[in-house]
Amino acid sequence: MITLSEERLSLEIVLADVAERAGVSVQTVLRHFGSRNELFEHAQARQVEAVRAERATPVGDVAAAVDTIVTFYDRIGNWSLRLQAQEHNDALTRRTIERGRRIHRDWVEEVFAPQLADRADREELVDLLVIATDVLTWKILRRDTGLDHASTCKRMRRLVTAVLQEPAHRTDLPERS
Known part of the structure; x- marks a missing residue:
């Protein structure tokens, strides 16, 4: 998710792109995260920890x-x-x-x-x-x-x-x- 956001606008990122990068189906992404918003929230939480560690x-x-x-x-x-x-x-x-x-x-x-x-x-x-x-x-x-x-x-x-x-x-x- 973070890698995709480095390549294109957040509005342009669709679940199919995320699923393809992860090598899974869109349904698997939805089962795991529930929604696109929840996926973004999860990605942000992981990114926050990485940023704090790096800084x-x-x-x-x-x-x-x-x-x-x-x-x-x-x-x-x-x-x-x-x-x-x-x-x-x-x-x-x-x-x-x-x-x-x-x-x-x-x-x-x-x-x-x-x-x-x-x-x-x-x-x-x-x-x-x-x-x-x-x-x-x-x-x-x-x-x-x-x-x-x-x-x-x-x-x-x-x-x-x-x-x-x-x-x-x-x-x-x-x-x-």
Whole structure:
């Protein structure tokens, strides 16, 4: 299922395609999963565990975190971007993207926990770290700008470090609406 979603839009995947890849009948797929939606849910659950394992990073290590996330996006970034392009047209894809966003935010909070501890601006920092390590940031650096892996990591590390830096003096300006 995941392999098929890497090849075509989720809306284009039919049970016959899944059954053919698995070497079974459509009826066998339905007997095992119950429906196309249940098959997608099962595939997502397996993918979530694989993603968490692949993105395991030493807590507090900015360089390792950035290298981990860039390596991860180098593998699945284009697929993730294609999924995001479908999220407004397909409820299953939308749930996948929403789950991915929660996983990424949780990863940021876990990996940068030491740097976020006791910070009054913690929620703001988490938002900014999510952006600094997001697949769209990777896309701009890696795909749009054409940077190599090392240069992408260097720039993302600079973003993360800038976000985490303690302000020498903070002038709280009112936010624009």
